[in-house]
Amino acid sequence: xxxxxxxxxxxxxxxxxxxxxxxxxxxxxxxxxxxxxxxxxxxxxxxxxxxxxxxxxxxxxxxxxxxxxxxxxxxxxxxxxxxxxxxxxxxxxxxxxxxxxxxxxxxxxxxxxxxxxxxxxxxxxxxxxxxxxxxxxxxxxxxxxxxxxxxxxxxxxxxxxxxxxxxxxxxxxxxxxxxxxxxxxxxxxxxxxxxxxxxxxxxxxxxxxxxxxxxxxxxxxxxxxxxxxxxxxxxxxxxxxxxxxxxxxxxxxxxxxxxxxxxxxxxxxxxxxxxxxxxxxxxxxxxxxxxxxxxxxxxxxxxxxxxxxxxxxxxxxxxxxxxxxxxxxxxxxxxxx
Amino acid sequence: xxxxxxxxxxxxxxxxxxxxxxxxxxxxxxxxxxxxxxxxxxxxxxxxxxxxxxxxxxxxxxxxxxxxxxxxxxxxxxxxxxxxxxxxxxxxxxxxxxxxxxxxxxxxxxxxxxxxxxxxxxxxxxxxxxxxxxxxxxxxxxxxxxxxxxxxxxxxxxxxxxxxxxxxxxxxxxxxxxxxxxxxxxxxxxxxxxxxxxxxxxxxxxxxxxxxxxxxxxxxxxxxxxxxxxxxxxxxxxxxxxxxxxxxxxxxxxxxxxxxxxxxxxxxxxxxxxxxxxxxxxxxxxxxxxxxxxxxxxxxxxxxxxxxxxxxxxxxxxxxxxxxxxxxxxxxxxxxxxxxxxxxxxxxxxxxxxxxxxxxxxxxxxxxxxxx
Numbered sequence: 001x002x003x004x005x006x007x008x009x010x011x012x013x014x015x016x017x018x019x020x021x022x023x024x025x026x027x028x029x030x031x032x033x034x035x036x037x038x039x040x041x042x043x044x045x046x047x048x049x050x051x052x053x054x055x056x057x058x059x060x061x062x063x064x065x066x067x068x069x070x071x072x073x074x075x076x077x078x079x080x081x082x083x084x085x086x087x088x089x090x091x092x093x094x095x096x097x098x099x100x101x102x103x104x105x106x107x108x109x110x111x112x113x114x115x116x117x118x119x120x121x122x123x124x125x126x127x128x129x130x131x132x133x134x135x136x137x138x139x140x141x142x143x144x145x146x147x148x149x150x151x152x153x154x155x156x157x158x159x160x161x162x163x164x165x166x167x168x169x170x171x172x173x174x175x176x177x178x179x180x181x182x183x184x185x186x187x188x189x190x191x192x193x194x195x196x197x198x199x200x201x202x203x204x205x206x207x208x209x210x211x212x213x214x215x216x217x218x219x220x221x222x223x224x225x226x227x228x229x230x231x232x233x234x235x236x237x238x239x240x241x242x243x244x245x246x247x248x249x250x251x252x253x254x255x256x257x258x259x260x261x262x263x264x265x266x267x268x269x270x271x272x273x274x275x276x277x278x279x280x281x282x283x284x285x286x287x288x289x290x291x292x293x294x295x296x297x298x299x300x301x302x303x304x305x306x307x308x309x310x311x312x313x314x315x316x317x318x319x320x321x322x323x324x325x326x327x328x329x330x331x332x333x334x335x336x337x
Numbered sequence: 338x339x340x341x342x343x344x345x346x347x348x349x350x351x352x353x354x355x356x357x358x359x360x361x362x363x364x365x366x367x368x369x370x371x372x373x374x375x376x377x378x379x380x381x382x383x384x385x386x387x388x389x390x391x392x393x394x395x396x397x398x399x400x401x402x403x404x405x406x407x408x409x410x411x412x413x414x415x416x417x418x419x420x421x422x423x424x425x426x427x428x429x430x431x432x433x434x435x436x437x438x439x440x441x442x443x444x445x446x447x448x449x450x451x452x453x454x455x456x457x458x459x460x461x462x463x464x465x466x467x468x469x470x471x472x473x474x475x476x477x478x479x480x481x482x483x484x485x486x487x488x489x490x491x492x493x494x495x496x497x498x499x500x501x502x503x504x505x506x507x508x509x510x511x512x513x514x515x516x517x518x519x520x521x522x523x524x525x526x527x528x529x530x531x532x533x534x535x536x537x538x539x540x541x542x543x544x545x546x547x548x549x550x551x552x553x554x555x556x557x558x559x560x561x562x563x564x565x566x567x568x569x570x571x572x573x574x575x576x577x578x579x580x581x582x583x584x585x586x587x588x589x590x591x592x593x594x595x596x597x598x599x600x601x602x603x604x605x606x607x608x609x610x611x612x613x614x615x616x617x618x619x620x621x622x623x624x625x626x627x628x629x630x631x632x633x634x635x636x637x638x639x640x641x642x643x644x645x646x647x648x649x650x651x652x653x654x655x656x657x658x659x660x661x662x663x664x665x666x667x668x669x670x671x672x673x674x675x676x677x678x679x680x681x682x683x684x685x686x687x688x689x690x691x692x693x694x695x696x697x698x699x700x701x702x703x704x705x706x707x708x709x
Contacts, residue, residue: 166621196513198621204590210610 004193006186009161010050010126013168014088016197018058021086024172025062026054028073028090028126032065047092048128048187070096074103074125078177081123082111086172091127093135094143094181108177109152120175124168129157130183130221130271131308131319140308140315142272144219147179148248148281154178154202155249159223161191163246166200173199183221203250207259211239214329215259217282218244218269225322226269229329232322238333248278256282257290264295265332269320274302296335299328341420341428342391344375344413345436346406350488351445351461353380357405358412362386363395369415372695376412382611385489388695393417396425399433411436448484448510453529459510460484460503460530463495472563472709473536476502477527479545479569480637481585481629483509483619486544489694490701497702498540503530505547507628514624518631520641524553531561540705542566544690545577545667546636553645555654564708566657566701568690571637573658573670574646581666582633586626591617603663603686650676657704659697661685678704 004012018024032055033045045052055063066073070091077089091097097104104125111119131140147155154176158164164182171178208223209230218226223244230240241259245252260266266286270279279300286298301320309315346356360377363369369389376387397414400406411433414425448461461484474494478486484502494500504511506526507518516522527550531537540563543551548570555562571577584597591613598608598616619625635641649656656677660669666687672679680700685693 162618194618194622197623198618199623200621201589207591 002193002195003190004161005188005190006158006161006164006182007048007050007188009165009191009193010168010182011045011052012193013165013172013197014051014054015057017169017172018054018062020197021172023084023086024088025064025080025085026051026058026088026090027064027066027077029066029068029092031055031090032060032063046090048184050126050182050187051090070100071103074100074108077123077125078103078108078111078121081108081121081177082119086122086124088124088126088172091125093139094127094129095138095141097127097143097146104147104177104179105150105153109150112176113152121177122172122175123177124171124174124180125177126168126180126182128184129181130185131303131315132221133184134310134312134315135184136310137307142181142220144179144181144248145272145277145281148278149276152177153249154247155181156202156247157181157183157220158246159183159186159220159244160189161193163200163206165193166198167202167246169197170199170202174202181220185221189224200246202247203252205243205245205252205255207241207255208244209240209242211241212263213239214265214267214332215241215243215256215263216267216269216325216329217256217259218242218325219246219248219278220271222269222271222320225320225325228322229325232326233329238329240329251282251285253285253289257286260286260290261293264293265335266294267299267301267325267328267332269301269325271320272303273305274300275305277302295337296332299332301325301328340391340416341425342393342415343411343432343436344387344390344395344415346408346410346412347378347387348408348445348492349378349380349383349385350485351448352382352485353408353488355405355407356380358400358402359384360402361398361413365395365398367395369393369395372699382609382615383488383607383691384609385691385694387412389415391415396420397429399429409436409439448504450510451530451533453533454516454526456506456512456514456516456526457510458503458506458512458526458530460501460534461491462499462501463491464499465496468499471498472538472540472705473499473501474540474542474705475527475531475536476500477541477543477547477550478502478505478508479543479547480582480632481508481616482544482547485509485615486688487690490690490698493694493698494702497706501534501536503527505550507625507632509619513622513628515628515631518628518635520549520553520636520645521557523632523636524550524557527554528558528561537561538563540564540566540708542568542701543570544568545687546571546632548572549636549642549645552649552652552656555652555656556645556648559653562654564655564657564705565652566659566704568659568697569661569664569667569687570658571642571667572645573649573672573675574643575668575670576639577637577642578666578668582637586629586633589617589620600665601687603661603684603692607688607692646670646675652676655704655708657701659689659700661687661689661692664689
């Protein structure tokens with residue numbers, strides 16, 4: 001099996017799904033990759049090189065380079081979806097959701113419900129998330145908790161290239177709106193990715209490390225940090241189970257609760273501010289359904305309740321780190337009622 | 338013999354790049370016979386016993402337990418007592434780095450693909466370096482498997498002949514669309530692939546469903562087949578455990594697959610999370626689920642398999658039948674009166690070619706050497 005980057009995995013998925021289904025279209029700012037600049041089409045393959053080559057094979061009618069107006073992109077995509085196309089719309093940075101949220105949460109998310117199941121909205125919104133890119137407070141947030149809050153939206157946070165391909169394929173074939181969150185610092189990570197198409201169902205967590213002493217739940221880039229901590233602590237005979245839920249909506253609650261019942265200790269890692277976060281959401285879930293199994297308070301490793309700092313040392317401090325995760329694991333392990 | 342023979346980290350399967358030494362069965366100074374258990378090696382996917390490559394005395398142990406080394410790296414040295422200590426030390430010093438570097442540079446053979454009957458068939462060819470002519474061996478995996486199932490067999494059997502491991506339609510790297518999922522349909526594709534590669538006549542060895550296909554190939558295409566070996570083969574009349582087939586079809590997650598995979602092995606510790614992950618990843622590929630359901634229904638149909646058994650006596654090619662005594666997927670059939678040479682491997686389950694690889698390889702090699 002070939003090693004591919006996260007970026008290649010997404011690009012390959014777009015090619016394969018556009019070939020498989022003529023209803024799949026791509027739209028967004030610069031998705032044609034520099035078209036209109038020097039007149040050269042597909043000069044650099046989109047803002048992060050992810051849509052490279054699509055315009056050449058599928059043409060401008062299926063790879064739609066839009067004006068800089070998120071509200072129009074999402075409105076057009078939602079309308080196209082209810083009318084039979086399967087748009088993959090790009091929101092260049094998730095931080096820009098504010099100007100197009102009506103189209104997403106009050107329109108696309110509710111069509112199926114409000115039309116009594118007669119309308120389908122097979123819409124994928126690909127967006128970039130994450131700090132560490134030195135892009136300041138308005139281009140560095142994660143914000144998946146906001147989309148997870150909305151009934152009718154599915155929310156996907158792939159942590160590696162293999163999952164990215166399988167989950168994006170599933171998202172494009174899904175009949176509901178899906179918010180597909182790509183962490184900017186994962187684009188160059190590699191994994192074994194099959195050439196053939198495959199799907200990974202939503203709501204199925206991946207257990208990336210087996211263990212019985214403590215469980216860590218971590219999403220996206222944080223899953224890598226959690227694995228790193230688990231591997232380190234294994235050498236000290238602390239056996240850490242790592243759960244990457246892969247989707248926050250639907251959430252694989254069973255796998256998380258089972259892990260708490262098996263280990264009695266839980267650390268949740270969430271690269272977002274703590275209030276109304278996925279970490280709090282999972283903590284609430286566990287307290288409600290597995291309180292009796294807990295041997296220590298649940299530890300939450302999140303960002304502080306502040307905007308993402310621009311100063312690099314502060315930005316690094318803002319993001320949950322392997323050291324902070326390790327400290328949280330040690331704390332729950334050391335807890336004596 | 339006075340030669341110094343290196344004991345090296347084996348390469349079990351395409352994906353193996355390094356191995357962990359988990360135990361030595363011998364200590365320095367012990368006599369070893371060729372084929373005797375020498376050490377335990379673990380890759381990320383599977384653990385197995387490494388057999389002594391030659392008879393002699395284990396004179397040096399270079400790698401210690403729990404050490405992880407690249408494929409090809411030196412583990413120890415076998416020689417007789419005529420080799421001097423200084424010769425051995427010089428040999429170890431020279432070879433230790435040389436082998437590791439050599440192995441890193443060596444290009445692993447990659448699978449190839451051919452088109453037959455509008456379907457793509459993936460195969461892996463391994464052949465001795467100085468190979469000239471001879472009857473090639475074709476390996477056919479079982480239901481839900483792929484050519485990597487022969488990881489402990491193909492390289493070993495390829496010391497004497499060219500060995501081609503196929504991926505069946507709907508499996509591995511072959512087309513996932515299966516035109517005809519019946520025994521005859523799948524056999525037809527195998528026959529067409531053998532013809533397209535210009536191999537016939539061939540020896541053919543099959544595991545489980547692949548065993549039934551090997552027998553059916555000899556029955557329907559006698560001109561293509563020199564000799565047949567089956568390992569825990571279907572097609573001898575005993576039913577296939579539907580708990581296995583249906584459990585495999587239904588499992589979508591590792592934890593659902595674990596109890597199903599346990600039916601395959603006597604030694605359940607051989608099942609690793611990487612092995613289960615690979616199975617789940619294959620099942621997720623577009624078209625695989627449909628293909629497996631269709632094959633389970635058509636090719637593993639008990640009536641079709643009994644019909645095959647009833648015609649075994651018309652097969653002209655000699656047959657070697659190997660069974661694992663602890664097989665939980667295909668129980669030992671009533672073989673009295675069947676026209677074959679049978680061997681029962683006392684400690685093996687359904688994956689006998691993995692669990693008792695050394696024995697299976699020897700039995701197949703001896704059988705083929707006699708029939709060529």
